[in-house]
Amino acid sequence: MTLERFLILGAILFGIGLYGVLSKKHAIAVLMSLEIMFNGVNVTAVALSRYTVPYTVPDTFVDASRFLLTGHVFTVFIITVAAAEVALGLAIIIAIYRTRQSVLITDAKELSR
Amino acid sequence: MTLTTEPFAIELAFWILSVCTVISAIAVVQIQDLFRSALFLIVTLLGVAGLFILLGAEFLAGVQLMVYVGAISVLIIFAILMTRDLEEGNPSHSFRVPVAIVAIIFILFAYYVITQDTDWNGRLISENLDAEQQKVAATVFFKESIPYLAKMLLTDFVLAFEMVSVLLLAAALGALALVRDR
Structure with missing residues (x-):
């Protein structure tokens, strides 16, 4: 029951973030919910x-690091990509706020027509 | 600390951390004031850092503190404060109830798959490695995980490592170009 509870916790965090991403109108709230989803995946x-x-x-077990820490490596990459994504996302939000005086994702809909 | 048995203090720490994390994550998506939900996001990220320590990933806990709690949350709070004169709160779409139902169904499905549908015993470290191998694994996890992690990043995953650094550089330059004053 030790592995399962961490996985369930990650799934709960992912679900909460999924709800936030799909239901919020404020662009920064969507970004914050996205961070919660990333953290659920990292815990998993x-x-x-x-x-x-x-x-x-492997038989020899000399290269223990080759498979024991794979999840750690992927978590490092996920954290890096999340940092890049938040920097770009907030820059886009600020640019939209400057030109349109709005931060709601429902207001930026020129491409839908 | 060994690989198989968990002391009572660790159990207690897990429950405290996980309850704090989940409650503050719910607060992030439910509170109407966006600034307060950003503060609860920091609590969530701190809770996840504590869970990383429980899992023997001290380096990742430090990275989490520096990158998420130190940098990303400050960026988010700055963005909230810069766009705050609109006073729109934290509104939701009209279809938020079906979205909540979808999220709950996802969590229940994940619970079923994790607890009922998957046979973890065939893959557990504590049952698939002999005593000698478990000693090595305990060393890797609890004594010197950082040298192993560094070796792995610079040998097996070196291409992804370099690409991620180029991506970070491109994202920083792109963010600067987007918000530059013209």
Whole structure:
């Protein structure tokens, strides 16, 4: 029951973030919910890396790092991509706010016509 | 600390951290004042950093504190304060109830798959590695995870590592170009 509870916690965080992303009108609120989704995925990746082994365990076990810390590596990449995404997203929000005086994603709809 | 048994203090820490994390995550999507929900987002990120420490990922907990709590939340709070003169609160779409139902169905489906549908015993470290291998695994997780992580980033994943750094540079330049005063 030790691995499962971390996975369930990650799924709950992902679900809460999913609700926020799909239901909020404010662009910054959508970005914050996206961060919650990223964190749910990170918890899942680190928990799987901590408790499970992949299907092909090498015989010698000299290269323990080759499979024991894969989830950590992916979490590092996810955090980096999330940082880039938030920087770009907030820049776009500020640019839209300057030109249209609005931060609601329902107001930026020129492409839908 | 070993790989299989969990002391009572760790159980207690897990429950406290997870309850705080989930409650503040719900507060982020439910509170009407956007500034307060940003503060609750910081609580959520701190809780996830604590969970990383429980999972033996101290380096990731530090990265989480520096990148998320230190940088991203400050960026978000600045953006909220710069666009705050609109006073629109934190409104939702009209179809927020079906979205909530979809999210709850997703969580229940994930619960079913995790607890009922998957046989974790075949893949667990505690049951698939012998004593010698478990000793190595405990060393990797609890004593010196950072050298192993560095070796992995610069050997097996070096291409992804370089691409992520180029992506970060491009994102920083793009953000500067977007908000530059013309």
